[in-house]
Amino acid sequence: MSDTSLSALAAQLAAKQISSRELAQQYLDRIAALNPSINAFITVDAHKTLAEAADADALIAAGKAGPLTGVPIAHKDIFCTHGWLTTCGSKMLHNFVAPYDAHVIQRFKAAGMPSLGKTNMDEFAMGSSNETSYFGAVRNPWNTGYVPGGSSGGAAACVAARMAPAATGTDTGGSIRQPAALCGITGLKPTYGLVSRFGMIAFASSLDQAGPMAPSAKDCALLLNVMTGFDPNDSTSLERQKEDYTRDLDKPLTGLRVGLPREFFAEGLNNEVAAAVEAAVAELKRLGATTVEISLANSGLAIPVYYVLAPAEASSNLSRFDGVRYGYRAPEYATLDDMYCKTRAQGFGAEVRRRIMIGAYVLSHGYYDAYYLQAQKIRRLIADDFSEAFEACDIILGPTAPGTAFRLGEKSDDPVEMYLNDLYTIPANLAGLPGMSLPCGFDSSGLPIGLQLVGNYFSEAKMLNVAHQFQRATDWHARAPEGLR
Amino acid sequence: MKWETVIGLEVHTQLATRSKIFSGSSTAFGAAPNTQASAVDIALPGVLPVLNKGAVECAIKFGLAIGATLNRVNVFDRKNYFYPDLPKGYQISQLAKPIVEGGALTILVDGEEITVNLTRAHMEEDAGKSLHEDFHGMTGIDLNRAGTPLLEIVSEPEMRSSAEAVAYARALHTLVTWIGICDGNMQEGSFRVDANVSVRPVGQAEFGTRREIKNLNSFKFLQQAIDYEVRWQIETLEDGGRIEQATVLFDPDTGETRMMRSKEDAHDYRYFPDPDLLPVKLDEEWVEAVRAALPELPAAMQARFQRDYGVSPYDAGVLTGSRALADYFETVAKTCGQGKLAANWVMGELSATLNKAELDIAQSPVPAARLGALITRIQDGTLSGKLAKQVFEGLWEGAGEVDAIIEARGLKQLSDSGELETIIDEVLAANPKSVEEFRSGKEKAFNALVGQVMKASRGKANPAQVNELLKRKLG
Numbered sequence: 001m002s003d004t005s006l007s008a009l010a011a012q013l014a015a016k017q018i019s020s021r022e023l024a025q026q027y028l029d030r031i032a033a034l035n036p037s038i039n040a041f042i043t044v045d046a047h048k049t050l051a052e053a054a055d056a057d058a059l060i061a062a063g064k065a066g067p068l069t070g071v072p073i074a075h076k077d078i079f080c081t082h083g084w085l086t087t088c089g090s091k092m093l094h095n096f097v098a099p100y101d102a103h104v105i106q107r108f109k110a111a112g113m114p115s116l117g118k119t120n121m122d123e124f125a126m127g128s129s130n131e132t133s134y135f136g137a138v139r140n141p142w143n144t145g146y147v148p149g150g151s152s153g154g155a156a157a158c159v160a161a162r163m164a165p166a167a168t169g170t171d172t173g174g175s176i177r178q179p180a181a182l183c184g185i186t187g188l189k190p191t192y193g194l195v196s197r198f199g200m201i202a203f204a205s206s207l208d209q210a211g212p213m214a215p216s217a218k219d220c221a222l223l224l225n226v227m228t229g230f231d232p233n234d235s236t237s238l239e240r241q242k243e244d245y246t247r248d249l250d251k252p253l254t255g256l257r258v259g260l261p262r263e264f265f266a267e268g269l270n271n272e273v274a275a276a277v278e279a280a281v282a283e284l285k286r287l288g289a290t291t292v293e294i295s296l297a298n299s300g301l302a303i304p305v306y307y308v309l310a311p312a313e314a315s316s317n318l319s320r321f322d323g324v325r326y327g328y329r330a331p332e333y334a335t336l337d338d339m340y341c342k343t344r345a346q347g348f349g350a351e352v353r354r355r356i357m358i359g360a361y362v363l364s365h366g367y368y369d370a371y372y373l374q375a376q377k378i379r380r381l382i383a384d385d386f387s388e389a390f391e392a393c394d395i396i397l398g399p400t401a402p403g404t405a406f407r408l409g410e411k412s413d414d415p416v417e418m419y420l421n422d423l424y425t426i427p428a429n430l431a432g433l434p435g436m437s438l439p440c441g442f443d444s445s446g447l448p449i450g451l452q453l454v455g456n457y458f459s460e461a462k463m464l465n466v467a468h469q470f471q472r473a474t475d476w477h478a479r480a481p482e483g484l485r
Numbered sequence: 486m487k488w489e490t491v492i493g494l495e496v497h498t499q500l501a502t503r504s505k506i507f508s509g510s511s512t513a514f515g516a517a518p519n520t521q522a523s524a525v526d527i528a529l530p531g532v533l534p535v536l537n538k539g540a541v542e543c544a545i546k547f548g549l550a551i552g553a554t555l556n557r558v559n560v561f562d563r564k565n566y567f568y569p570d571l572p573k574g575y576q577i578s579q580l581a582k583p584i585v586e587g588g589a590l591t592i593l594v595d596g597e598e599i600t601v602n603l604t605r606a607h608m609e610e611d612a613g614k615s616l617h618e619d620f621h622g623m624t625g626i627d628l629n630r631a632g633t634p635l636l637e638i639v640s641e642p643e644m645r646s647s648a649e650a651v652a653y654a655r656a657l658h659t660l661v662t663w664i665g666i667c668d669g670n671m672q673e674g675s676f677r678v679d680a681n682v683s684v685r686p687v688g689q690a691e692f693g694t695r696r697e698i699k700n701l702n703s704f705k706f707l708q709q710a711i712d713y714e715v716r717w718q719i720e721t722l723e724d725g726g727r728i729e730q731a732t733v734l735f736d737p738d739t740g741e742t743r744m745m746r747s748k749e750d751a752h753d754y755r756y757f758p759d760p761d762l763l764p765v766k767l768d769e770e771w772v773e774a775v776r777a778a779l780p781e782l783p784a785a786m787q788a789r790f791q792r793d794y795g796v797s798p799y800d801a802g803v804l805t806g807s808r809a810l811a812d813y814f815e816t817v818a819k820t821c822g823q824g825k826l827a828a829n830w831v832m833g834e835l836s837a838t839l840n841k842a843e844l845d846i847a848q849s850p851v852p853a854a855r856l857g858a859l860i861t862r863i864q865d866g867t868l869s870g871k872l873a874k875q876v877f878e879g880l881w882e883g884a885g886e887v888d889a890i891i892e893a894r895g896l897k898q899l900s901d902s903g904e905l906e907t908i909i910d911e912v913l914a915a916n917p918k919s920v921e922e923f924r925s926g927k928e929k930a931f932n933a934l935v936g937q938v939m940k941a942s943r944g945k946a947n948p949a950q951v952n953e954l955l956k957r958k959l960g
Contacts, residue, residue, distance in 0.1 A: 080529070080531045098529075098530075098531075099524070099529070102531055198532070199532070200531055201531045202761075233535060235762050235763055315565075315755075316563050316565050316574070316755070316757070319567065319575055320528040322567060324569045325527055325572065326529070336569070363757050365753045
């Protein structure tokens, strides 16, 4: 496969140069070859994929194809998918076959895009390295001794390794952007409420948002066109006019005001990452943009605030996994309480248990005001910082992560060190703002570096415009890891 | 020592919506287990709640009916605890910002009007049911009830006796069924009462330690449970014991309350605002539309019945026991133009007959207009009270219109004095002994003669006319 961009694949399908079945089979073959070393997929079901591809071929033959009909896509195993194992990376759901489709899955099915399978992820999306998955760590296709980032690590790795032309991800504190950065692909977390959360297994409801992951910004724009839209099944879904996110891709960047938050270029940022991001800023200036230094004064509090609010919501969201109705149940227990304790102790991994305990603690009587309420107040301040910043600039730019991919096991014993990886991504989640990551270079070890854009509410089209113009002028996004076996 | 009882009630009313509060499943009672439990109700991974506007509308109706403050922005919270019939591991409820705050109900106890203030009323979802029988040592879970909308109505601790508590609970039951937000079926659990009970020495300002009696599903049990609990608390204190805060259950078989859990076992529910639901906003237009559609309320109707139909405050209270009864009474009263007589018939003969047949007013075989027509015939002298009862029997049996029954059964009162005089003459001739006794001063003999005349006329003689004619003939 030469040009594997979504628009190129769609064009080949439309021109009947290839069928959806043939295309799906090519990707299935590549998955079969590479997945043993990358572990990007938890579930692959060639029979189901090919049946969906056959349906897509029928649509194409009948002249009923949409822009992406027949192009296959991989789905993060956090989305309930009718008839597919849906594990959320956990032993707790190791045997759970979803009896319904998530809204996002429905959208892709309606668009005629066959599913290539369910991608690996940190357990219940809790992690930044994909090492917390019950189904084993995912390896970074650029160097299999390194992590792909997380929690959408399987999604990022399968796209980077060209095992899928695109993938869905979810982002609660950076889970689309950070693995996109570490794997050298493009990923976008939309404005909170733009994509329905129905059928997406909840981690932290007020932060979770699904988004596209693909090699390029243009691919992401096409996928966003499929994913977004009001859903009456999600009360936090926004009722807005449908947008075409490709509409502004080709606009020039002349006059674009790029805000550079002082706090994102401070201590803790790896030098090589800083240099690559600065080079990207220079490139944007060459394309007509101007820069302005801004301050997100409270962004330093984002991690502590996040690690109060996200676990609080998670501790409650994960209560339904009790061994009563579905999923894992401890084989032996004496009483009801014993059944709960053993089931949850055995069914959840260490990181999930840690966050449930933190969450239960901060919500408990006597601590709620000091932790949960206080965190909500600071969350408001963080959002206010952004509002103020967007008076001076059109888009905010910085690094996606403080460093590049780290070695497997390197940070697993130090949760706080691991949490710091989401330093730059969490503020956008707390404010509900859209954010994206795109490749902007490589470090001296050949590992990709990610550039982050944060836009104002509903400015996805503008962010995609900036990213696309950058990608027209550079080829970082077009590079793929070589020598994969 | 003299003791004072302090009671506050928490009532769970099941709202009469067709579907559940956060899903589209039916709320109908009695379906086979788990046939009315959707993906949302069984809390599959990934599902989300969507608020049923009908439930909110019920809460608005209630708030307006008790003159409460409606919080224009109110918030759903999660109440976290584990139990097999609570599928999500949390119940969606309202803690800090309930939809209804304040309001009051006026009740009548021993002829005295008492106002009971309400603290709040909030929306929440019901849990499922755990079935402990028939599973051979295991527990079955039925999630049909999970997600059924409830309005929990909390009173201030202002009641001072079980009679007041029962009167309040009855008034509340009347109101929620009256405004159509609850079917009021206590056997099916549509109206469940928790009673917080404490005692204190008369004159003491602070409340005693309370115990909460859970899940009382009849007014009789409510009364029995409170009476037992009050006696138990006073005895305990008088014996030098202490009351520990606790939740207790009432056992109707023994008539006693027993400990369910102590304060030490109390959960920390870790409430926090549900991030899956937006705050509920009540716009003025909606509230006003609901207000405009409210029926005339029991209190207003009681005042009007006293004013327009001259019934007593007590009778007005009884007649507004339900909207169906009130509507029935008003139709009767309007048809015959005799408020007091209508009240007597509705509360007397009709209610007694309905009770005997175990029928509700809505199932009465006698339509209100016919009962009104019957009273009209009493008023115009066509029927005596006794004959009227016979006509009523005819109406009950469905024998047709009042006049047709009178005609067909020959129940018209004798008012032709010529015919009556003939009967009286015959009676006097046949009872010389009584006539003689009367004339010698025995008043009782007169009544015996009246009786004979009534008997001879087969009950159709007008008693007043009989009296008058007899007196003249004997005089």
